[in-house]
Amino acid sequence: MTGLALALEGLTDDYGTIERPFVIDAAAAVQRALTEQREKLVLKGHAGPIQSCCLSPNLEHAYTASDDGTTRKWCTRTGAELWSLPIEYTTFNQNAGLAVGVEDHRKLHIYRLSDGELIRKIDTGLVNHTRPDIDPRGEFVAWFDDKNKSA
Numbered sequence: 001m002t003g004l005a006l007a008l009e010g011l012t013d014d015y016g017t018i019e020r021p022f023v024i025d026a027a028a029a030v031q032r033a034l035t036e037q038r039e040k041l042v043l044k045g046h047a048g049p050i051q052s053c054c055l056s057p058n059l060e061h062a063y064t065a066s067d068d069g070t071t072r073k074w075c076t077r078t079g080a081e082l083w084s085l086p087i088e089y090t091t092f093n094q095n096a097g098l099a100v101g102v103e104d105h106r107k108l109h110i111y112r113l114s115d116g117e118l119i120r121k122i123d124t125g126l127v128n129h130t131r132p133d134i135d136p137r138g139e140f141v142a143w144f145d146d147k148n149k150s151a
Helices: 003-008 024-036
Strands: 048-056 060-064 071-075 079-087 088-093 096-103 107-112 118-122 130-134 141-143
Touching: 060 088, 096 118, 096 130, 107 141
Parallel strands: 088 130
Antiparallel strands: 048 060, 060 071, 071 079, 088 096, 096 107, 107 118, 130 141
């Protein structure tokens, strides 16, 4: 995780898929990140690009989801991997302490962030789920299929 990746989130993109105004402070943050490169820790273990990441409120843990089909929990002090789950397209909800992700392109799995324990499996009978989400209280799950129709 680098400051560069975070700073880039504040910029508009060349493809017009992210609509936000150009902010000079975001551009300056990108420049600082490029020149300073002050990573404290590099988390190694995923075999593919990172889709999403989340930090715990106390900054002790990082959660990552990758194109390699795994979601992982890391210790931010040591870089040690604490658990790995066989899910992708993962969304993290710190308030509810949950992660929801997709397994085998059709099963939604809900895990507890603290220990990676599987809480619930939802087999919807549909395929190619993407972008699952969970409400702030952790009571409802929503997702899209490959045609971006809410299920």
